[in-house]
Amino acid sequence: MxxxxxxxxxxxxxxxxxxxxxxxxxxxxxxxxxxxxxxxxxxxxxxxxxxxxxxxxxxxxxxxxxxxxxxxxxxxxxxxxxxxRHDSVLAGTVRLGAFTTALPTLVLPALAALARSAPDLAVDITEVDPAEVPNLLRGGRLDLALVHEYDNVPSALGAGLDLEPLLVEAVHLACPASWNPDREITLGDHAESRWILGNPGTLCHSMAVRTCRAHGFEPRVAHHIDDFATVLRLVAAGAGVALVPHLGVDHLPAGVRLAALPVGRRTRIAYRRGSADQPLFAAVAAELHRAAAAFRADDGIRLDENS
Known part of the structure; x- marks a missing residue:
């Protein structure tokens, strides 16, 4: 045995x-x-x-x-x-992992909705890089998690996980508004610009490097920053240019121009294989889907009034 x-x-x-x-x-x-x-x-x-x-x-x-x-x-x-599924009440704790840009737009609205619809369901959140998710799920430290991958950087999550599509978003080139305001922004125009990239080893860093190489140049990296709100403020200050997914530009500082690129990012919900039908997990996932639908319906980028 x-x-x-x-x-x-x-x-x-x-x-x-x-x-x-x-x-x-x-x-x-x-x-x-x-x-x-x-x-x-x-x-x-x-x-x-x-x-x-x-x-x-x-x-x-x-x-x-x-x-x-x-x-x-x-x-x-x-x-x-x-x-x-035989339990009559949604009661218990769900441990949810999420990457930074998903927290304000997807996770927080889902939590607010669950507080109203399932007050006995507690959600414990851990901010995690998608690369950490497989081991955290398989090891039992998370119950479900949000992960993402880019068109040019597919993720390798390995066996033992189930994935559920949640959101597809565009990636933007962000540059200072003062840069040739009468011209359309193109990636090739910034072959000699200073670049702001995520830290090496992250999917966002790999995406930016591969996107630049696909356009025939190696980015001149001046800053390594993972937080997109900080990245956009650096762009507004003229410190460089960057590639930012749409979730990261919900509130745009004044002084930044954006151009959508033919690169997308896909967000999915990851579970331990076989666990997606667990009622507590399914309730959290349902609210994440509602938050994603609301984001798609109102995907305008708002100017940050505090800029």
Missing amino acids: LDLRRLRLLRELAHRGTIAAVADALSYTPSAVSQQLTALEREAGRPLLIRTGRRVELTPAGRLLVEHAETLLADMERARAALA
Whole structure:
């Protein structure tokens, strides 16, 4: 008999790569993880791991078992969701992860609506980079999360997750309003400009670099800033130009010009596989969809009166 908890440890090892990382994510000690994986090898009757220094690789049998573990864990999520559907009241806590620009426009309206429609449902929010979401969901630290990807930077979330489309938005080139006000803005005009990019390793940084390269130049990066409100204020101050998704320009500082580019960003709701029908999660997702629909219906960019 294969123990499901040990199969989960093996699945986490496949995604995280080291026993120490698995132990940290699931609040075990490394020695306890090693002992449980050794016990799983005995249950399976064959080697599942190859230890190479600090990292551990899975044998072909180990990889095969991980595939089946994904299915079993998803079935457990479906079973929990089926049981929860028998509850007559939406009561409990949902842990929601979201990236920064989704918070004011999507998450906060959803929370306000839930406070009215389901007062016994509490939503705990964690601001996270989309790259962190897969491990947080699989490790049980989040219940659902908002993730995004760009047309030219597809995300690689890995196995064990379900994704639900939520929103598609444009990406804008933002430059100072004083730049050739009588001319249409084009990306190629800014090959020699100073650029404001997100920090290396983020999807937004990769999107900006790839977009510039597709237009034949390497951006001259002057600033690394992840917060788009700050980015736009730097643009207004003449400190550089930037690429900003539509969610990031809801309130536009005076002194900034925008031009929509043929690059889009897609936001999706991510769940542990099999858990989307859990009533509490579904209630949160429904309000996120309503907030996204309201954003699409009123997607005008408003001038920031405090600029």
